[in-house]
Amino acid sequence: GxxxxxxxxxxxxxxxxxxxxxCRSLDFQATTMFWYRQFPKQSLMLMATxxxxxxxxxxxxxxxxxxxxxxxxxxxxxxxxxxxxPEDSSFYICSATRQAKAEAFFGQGTRLTxx
Amino acid sequence: xxxxxxxxSMDCAEGRAANLPCNHSTISGNEYVYWYRxxxxxxxxxxxxxxxxxxxxxxxxxxxxxxxxxxxxxxxHATLRDTAVYYCIAAFSGNTGKLIFGQGTTLQxxx
Numbered sequence: 001g002x003x004x005x006x007x008x009x010x011x012x013x014x015x016x017x018x019x020x021x022x023c024r025s026l027d028f029q030a031t032t033m034f035w036y037r038q039f040p041k042q043s044l045m046l047m048a049t050x051x052x053x054x055x056x057x058x059x060x061x062x063x064x065x066x067x068x069x070x071x072x073x074x075x076x077x078x079x080x081x082x083x084x085x086p087e088d089s090s091f092y093i094c095s096a097t098r099q100a101k102a103e104a105f106f107g108q109g110t111r112l113t114x115x
Numbered sequence: 116x117x118x119x120x121x122x123x124s125m126d127c128a129e130g131r132a133a134n135l136p137c138n139h140s141t142i143s144g145n146e147y148v149y150w151y152r153x154x155x156x157x158x159x160x161x162x163x164x165x166x167x168x169x170x171x172x173x174x175x176x177x178x179x180x181x182x183x184x185x186x187x188x189x190x191x192h193a194t195l196r197d198t199a200v201y202y203c204i205a206a207f208s209g210n211t212g213k214l215i216f217g218q219g220t221t222l223q224x225x226x
Contacts, residue, residue, distance in 0.1 A: 006158075034212055043202075044159070044216040093158045097212040103149065104212045106158030 003027055004096050006107035013084055013114055020080045021110045023050075023094030029074035030096035034104070035067075038091040050077040050094075084114040117142040117205035121220040127197075129226050133190040137203030140184040148179060149206055149214070150188045152199040159202065162188065164211075193224045 003026040013019045023033055031052045036044040048069055049057040056069035066088075068080040077096075081088055091111055095104040120138040127133040139148060147166050151159040163170055163177045165186070170177045176189040190197055202219040 004158075032212055034214075036216075043218050044153075044214075046213065046215065049213060091156070095158070095212060095214075102211060103161040103164060104151075104214060105161065106151075109156070109158045111156075 004030075004094065004105045004107045006092075006094055006110050008110060009108060010111040011113070013112070015085055015114055016083055018080055018082045019084055019112060020078055021092055021094075021112075023077045023079070023096070023107050025075045025096045025105075028096075028098045030077075030098070031074060033071060033077040033094055033096045035069065035077075035079050036093045036095070038093060038109075044093060047079075052077075081112065084112070086114045088112065089114045117146055119203045119205055119217050121201070121203055121217060123218060124221045124223070126223050126225055127190075127193045129195060129224055130192055133188075133193040133197065133222055133224070135188040135190075135201050135203075135220050135222065136185065137188070138185045139203070139205050142183055142205050143207075146205045146207055147211065148177065148183075148186050149204045149211070150175070150177065150201065151204065151214075152197075152201045153219070154196075154199045159216075162201075166208075193222075195224050195226065198222060198224045 007022045033050040035047045038044045050071040052071045058064045071077040093109045095106040149164040150162040153159045165177045179186045200219040
């Protein structure tokens with residue numbers, strides 16, 4: 001199957017700093033990628049849809065100024081958590097589809113801990 | 116997207132078939148049923164999907180009722196590595212990347 005890779009797998013940062021998470025499609029081009037967040041013992045929650053060459057579309061309740069998404073190429077989307085706070089500590093996961101009607105492939109996730 | 120309902124947890128003996136049910140009574144005619152699973156602390160993994168007909172691949176079988184209001188994912192010979200949270204999701208064919216996850220079913224395969 002297609003491979004989607006995230007980097008880093010885990011990160012610890014100080015409160016008030018910003019953290020960038022990368023999501024790459026390794027063997028296909030993805031015009032659209034998706035970002036999810038998962039708190040402990042909860043399900044995945046869709047945060048935003050990342051569109052190559054245009055602005056991301058955010059789900060209701062997700063602060064676009066706090067979670068900056070950039071999709072500058074067909075194989076890379078980045079999520080930057082700005083001015084991180086302990087409540088932003090979570091598991092962040094990205095996904096992409098090879099084609100518009102195909103199944104989604106997920107990255108391995110990034111564990112963010114804000115101290 | 117149609118809401119899906121799954122039992123919160125199930126147990127299965129290793130080597131036996133695991134049958135995971137999903138209710139999607141409000142599914143529309145052009146919504147597919149997708150199954151993903153998430154092993155602890157990893158990203159979800161695609162398993163199988165279907166529209167009306169039953170489907171089988173190397174991982175599992177998907178049985179969809181004729182009225183499409185429910186489906187069952189079958190893992191024919193469960194192993195300990197199949198212990199995971201299994202998610203049943205209804206998604207339109209042109210929007211298969213934007214997935215709304217429910218709580219899923221935690222499957223515990225026991226030796």
